[in-house]
Amino acid sequence: xxxxxxxxxxxxxxLLKDGTVEAVIGFREGTLPTMSEPCxxxxxxxxxxxxxxxxxxxxxxxxxxxxxxKIAIVAKGCDSRNIVNHIIENKIKRDQLFIIGVPCKGMNxxxxxxxxxxxxxxxxxxxxIYDELAGxxxxxxxxxxxxxxxxxxxxxxxxxKWAFFNNLxxxxxxxxxxxxxxxxxxxxxxxxxxxxPQWVGKGEDPIDVRTYHFLRAYHCAGRCTDCGSCxxxxxxxxxxxxxxxxxxxxxxxxxxxxxxxxxDKRPPLDTFSIDDPNDFIK
Amino acid sequence: MMKIINIDKQKWAGGVESLSxxxxxxxxxxxxxxxxFKELKQGEQPDLSYxxxxxxxxxVVFPPSExxxxxxxxxSNPEHHILKDVPKDYSPRAVLGMRPCDAKAVxxxxxxxxxxxxxxxxxxxxxxxxxxxxxxxxxxxASCFCTxxxxxxxxxxxxxxxxxxxxxxxxxxxxxxxxxxxxASGGFTDAGDASAVDAKKAAAEAKITAxxxxxxxxxxxxxxxxxxxxxxxxxxxxxxxxxxxxACPTCWCFDIQDENKGCEGVRMRNWDSCMTxxxxxxxxxxxxxxxxxxxxxxxxxxxxxxxxxxxxxxIMCVGCGRxxxxxxxxxxxxxxxxTMNDYVAKS
Ligand code: SF4
Ligand code: SF4
Ligand code: SF4
Numbered sequence: 001x002x003x004x005x006x007x008x009x010x011x012x013x014x015l016l017k018d019g020t021v022e023a024v025i026g027f028r029e030g031t032l033p034t035m036s037e038p039c040x041x042x043x044x045x046x047x048x049x050x051x052x053x054x055x056x057x058x059x060x061x062x063x064x065x066x067x068x069x070k071i072a073i074v075a076k077g078c079d080s081r082n083i084v085n086h087i088i089e090n091k092i093k094r095d096q097l098f099i100i101g102v103p104c105k106g107m108n109x110x111x112x113x114x115x116x117x118x119x120x121x122x123x124x125x126x127x128x129i130y131d132e133l134a135g136x137x138x139x140x141x142x143x144x145x146x147x148x149x150x151x152x153x154x155x156x157x158x159x160x161k162w163a164f165f166n167n168l169x170x171x172x173x174x175x176x177x178x179x180x181x182x183x184x185x186x187x188x189x190x191x192x193x194x195x196x197p198q199w200v201g202k203g204e205d206p207i208d209v210r211t212y213h214f215l216r217a218y219h220c221a222g223r224c225t226d227c228g229s230c231x232x233x234x235x236x237x238x239x240x241x242x243x244x245x246x247x248x249x250x251x252x253x254x255x256x257x258x259x260x261x262x263x264d265k266r267p268p269l270d271t272f273s274i275d276d277p278n279d280f281i282k
Numbered sequence: 283m284m285k286i287i288n289i290d291k292q293k294w295a296g297g298v299e300s301l302s303x304x305x306x307x308x309x310x311x312x313x314x315x316x317x318x319f320k321e322l323k324q325g326e327q328p329d330l331s332y333x334x335x336x337x338x339x340x341x342v343v344f345p346p347s348e349x350x351x352x353x354x355x356x357x358s359n360p361e362h363h364i365l366k367d368v369p370k371d372y373s374p375r376a377v378l379g380m381r382p383c384d385a386k387a388v389x390x391x392x393x394x395x396x397x398x399x400x401x402x403x404x405x406x407x408x409x410x411x412x413x414x415x416x417x418x419x420x421x422x423x424a425s426c427f428c429t430x431x432x433x434x435x436x437x438x439x440x441x442x443x444x445x446x447x448x449x450x451x452x453x454x455x456x457x458x459x460x461x462x463x464x465x466a467s468g469g470f471t472d473a474g475d476a477s478a479v480d481a482k483k484a485a486a487e488a489k490i491t492a493x494x495x496x497x498x499x500x501x502x503x504x505x506x507x508x509x510x511x512x513x514x515x516x517x518x519x520x521x522x523x524x525x526x527x528x529a530c531p532t533c534w535c536f537d538i539q540d541e542n543k544g545c546e547g548v549r550m551r552n553w554d555s556c557m558t559x560x561x562x563x564x565x566x567x568x569x570x571x572x573x574x575x576x577x578x579x580x581x582x583x584x585x586x587x588x589x590x591x592x593x594x595x596x597i598m599c600v601g602c603g604r605x606x607x608x609x610x611x612x613x614x615x616x617x618x619x620x621t622m623n624d625y626v627a628k629s
Contacts, residue, residue, distance in 0.1 A: 032425065035612035038519040058611055062521070171313055173337070173346065176558075177523035177610050193560050201541050203347035203552050233610035235525045236336065237315055 004102055005052040007134040008074055011100050015072050016044040021098050025063050026074040027056045034110045038063060050074075052134070057107040057116065059229035061085070061183040064092045071097060074134070076104035078118075078227035080127035081260025082183040085223055088263060091186060101130025103138040110232065118228035118241060121146040128261050146226075147249045153242065165210065171236045172209050174202075178240045179216055181233035184223045191215060217243035222251045222269040225260045285456040287465050288474030289445070294452065295327055297468035298378065304467050305413070306375040308342045310335050319377065328378045330447075333423055334602065338387065338531030339380045343408040346528075347552045350404065350538075356545035365549065370404075372411040376464055379417040383426070383600040385440035386433045387531030388414065390600070393593055394534050404551075413464045416441040420486055425603030427492040427616060432596040435490065436483040446479055453479060494616045495623045496597050500590050506627035507587055508579065516618055517578035519611035524555035526605035526613075527581070532598050535561070556580050582618045 012024040027036040028049045036055040040063070041047060052074070060073055061082035075083060080101060086092045103126045106119030121144045126137045153164060176192075179185045191199050192212050199215075201208040224244040231241050251257045254277045255268035268276070289297065301307060302324065309328025310317045317332040319339040351365040392409065395402035419426070419435035428434055438444050442461030446453040453474050456462040465471075527533040537554035540547055554561055557578070562571040571577050589598035599615060606614050 030612040031614040031617060032606065032612060037612040040515070040518040058519075063518075171318075173524070173528050175524040175528050175555075177521065177525050180521035180523045181610055193558075202537070202539050203541070203550055205347075233521070233523070233525075235529065235608040235610070 004134045005050065008052055008100055008102070009047050009050050011132055011134070012041065012050060012072060013044045013047045015098055016041070016047065020070065021072040022069040024050070024072040024074070024100075025060050026050045026100075027052065027060075030055065034108070034113070052102065054106070054108040055110065057110070057228065057232040058181060059183050059227045062181065062229065064097075065183070065186045066091060067096070069096070072100055073097060074100045074102060075127050075130065076102045076107075077122065077124040077126055077128070078104075078225050080129050081124060081225040082227060084129055084260040084263055085225070085267075086183065088267065094263070098132075099127065099130040101127030101133045103127070103133065103135050105138060107228070107232070111237065116228050116232065117239075118226045118231070120144070122226070124225075124258075124261070129263070147245060149242065150246050150249050153246070166206065168239060168242060169206070169209050169213055172213070172238055173236065174204075174209060174212060175235060177233040177235060178230035178238075181229040182220070183227075183229070184220050185216070213240065213243060217247055220244050221247040222255070222257060222267045223259050224248050285462055285465070286474040286476045287454040287456065287470050288472045289452040289454050289470050290472070291450055291452065293470070297470050298322075298327055299325075301376065301378075301464065301468045304374060305464070306371070306373065307378060308339065308375065309378040319380070322378075330379045330417055332379075333421070334381055334426075334604070336604075336608075337529055338384045338602065338604065339377050340384070340387065340391065340531050340534075342375070342377050343388070343412060344391070344405055344534065344536075344553075347550055348404060349548050349550045351549040353547050353549065354545055355542065355547060359545075368548075370407065372407045374413065375408075375411050376413040376415060378415050379445065380414060380441075381419060381602070382416050382435060382437035382439075382441065382444070383428045383431075383433050383602040384531045385414050385416050386437055387440070387600045387602070389440040390532050390595075390598060391534045393595070413442045413460045414440060415443040415445060415461070415464065418444060418446045418483070418486065420447055420482070422486065422490050423603060423607075425492060425606045426490055426601060427494050427603060428601035429487055429490045430493040430496070431599055431601035433600045434483075435486040436479070446482060448478055448482070455479075492603070492616065494597075494599070494601060495620045496586065496590075498623045499586055499597070499619070500594075502587065502622070502625070503627070504583075504587060504591070507583065507622055507625060510622075510625050510627070512621050512625070513575040513579045516582075516613070516621065517575040520557070520574060520578050520613050521611060522557045522559070522574055522577060523610065524553075524557055525608050525610065527555035527557055528553055529604040529608050530599075531602060531604075532585070532600060537561075556584070578613070582615065582622065585615070586619050586622055 015021045024041045028039040029051050030036045034055055036051055038058055059082055060079050064086055087094050106115045109116050123140055200211045257268045307322040308319050309322050310332045311320050311329055316336040318335045318337050349368045353365050354362045356362055395405040422435050438457055442458045444455045453476055456465055535554045536551045538551050540549050563569045585598040
């Protein structure tokens with residue numbers, strides 16, 4: 001980690017000084033022992049504030065949406081995949097970016113200090129796209145079962161699933177931290193905020209709460225990189241990845257697709273192919 | 283003359299049982315992994331071993347979602363398009379074991395809902411129906427900074443009774459008539475002695491090392507702070523969720539919504555948050571606070587400047603630390619307050 005940050009600072013300082021970029025997006029020290037704060041550094045003198053540690057869990061691709069300037073961004077494996085998504089979805093241009101890739105060994109859960117759930121099964125710790133690396137590439141994990149928890153839910157009866165999801169979202173306050181921490185959720189007006197027509201009620205009705213979660217998850221299908229930003233952001237510790245992971249699994253099984261790995265292919269849900277599986281049409 | 287009662291812990295559960303006959307009781311109970319205030323079911327006991335609750339007990343008087351009126355759009359109904367009050371239960375209720383910071387927060391919120399011009403009927407009726415029983419903090423959390431907000435772990439403002447954990451017993455200070463009545467109705471009548479309280483209070487206060495700096499806020503010029511150059515940097519990380527405002531015991535904003543099913547409808551009010559763009563969206567489509575730094579500035583200017591100037595009662599924050607602990611990106615009100623407090627406008 002120490003070696004990483006020395007390199008991140010050196011690269012950032014160089015880029016700001018020689019005018020390659022106007023700003024660097026990274027993390028600075030937090031005020032709590034288990035937190036780091038995303039930051040936007042514009043002056044080379046401020047590069048000293050940058051940190052890198054196991055609390056850099058929020059996905060920084062989220063801060064790139066529709067920016068116009070030339071920017072350097074510190075990107076671990078999952079952030080880099082969401083940068084790929086952003087480029088494909090025209091939210092930022094590749095030539096605006098200088099990606100400082102950080103090979104990652106996982107982020108820690110802010111409450112337990114243990115490796116975050118998504119990091120424990122991550123198979124893309126190395127950035128998939130970068131201009132310069134802050135450290136040597138790390139070995140990718142193999143033989144992990146990414147979907148053990150999804151399979152458990154799949155094996156449930158309908159009643160059990162109903163109870164499971166009721167329970168999962170019972171304490172949700174609809175603060176929308178999960179949505180807002182997600183780099184995929186950049187719609188100018190989210191469907192839950194629309195009023196003409198109003199798709200969902202805004203009160204505490206559990207049907208409305210679940211409608212929000214289910215629809216948001218579907219909007220992430222084929223795009224979600226399982227970065228875990230949503231879950232890390234949730235103040236109620238709700239396992240919001242249970243839904244997005246199921247869709248991630250479906251995309252892998254139906255289309256052989258993993259999101260954010262390449263700039264050269266359109267994601268399966270925004271294109272048509274004659275080979276698309278049609279088995280769901282009965 | 284304030285009454286001091288000794289409550290043997292052996293008798294506490296029985297007392298709560300008796301109270302449940304004359305009050306709707308609310309208390310801290312453990313959810314999956316944290317405590318929150320809930321209405322206690324018959325026979326359920328509040329869990330007074332908690333540190334602090336994830337959400338504040340403001341919901342007891344200010345529910346996240348509250349029906350105000352019902353109406354019918356069915357024109358064959360002779361009373362169509364007439365708003366009807368939703369019947370409410372304002373029978374006596376009591377919050378058991380709330381933290382002193384959350385109680386002080388209730389009195390701050392009251393300044394907004396109970397003014398010479400306006401009385402919010404829903405908030406005030408619920409407030410007046412409630413007896414607030416506090417529990418002094420022996421082991422404040424690391425992120426508590428109540429001692430620098432004009433509050434403290436033994437603060438009594440806003441409470442009807444303060445309970446102090448004294449080993450095998452609670453020392454109960456009845457602070458109001460409402461409080462005395464509650465103690466009597468719980469069968470808590472043993473005379474107590476408050477001599478241990480001062481030392482315990484000093485010990486608890488000494489454990490709080492986190493601080494917020496606010497001493498120079500009132501002398502600042504509003505527009506200097508408003509136009510200060512630091513807001514973009516302060517706001518950068520913020521994702522504009524509602525985590526901080528929903529968790530905050532002093533945040534009181536709400537939104538009014540109509541929800542129809544067929545021809546029948548409910549007009550309700552829901553918690554709202556100044557951190558969302560929708561909060562200030564005009565019907566015309568214009569949004570005076572459409573940028574993130576404007577919304578973040580609003581939250582902190584309201585708590586740390588507008589409120590300070592308007593009421594001269596300090597900041598609109600009791601130092602419970604919830605927003606600090608729960609903000610997903612670690613935007614810390616203590617840092618922002620220091621930045622505002624230290625700011626000197628260039629002349
Ligand atoms: S972050 Fe958590 S509490 Fe907030 S809307 Fe998402 S699931 Fe609900
Ligand atoms: S300050 Fe933190 S908790 Fe509040 S809206 Fe911003 S990101 Fe959410
Ligand atoms: S601003 Fe933060 S610390 Fe202050 S009362 Fe509200 S939640 Fe608690």
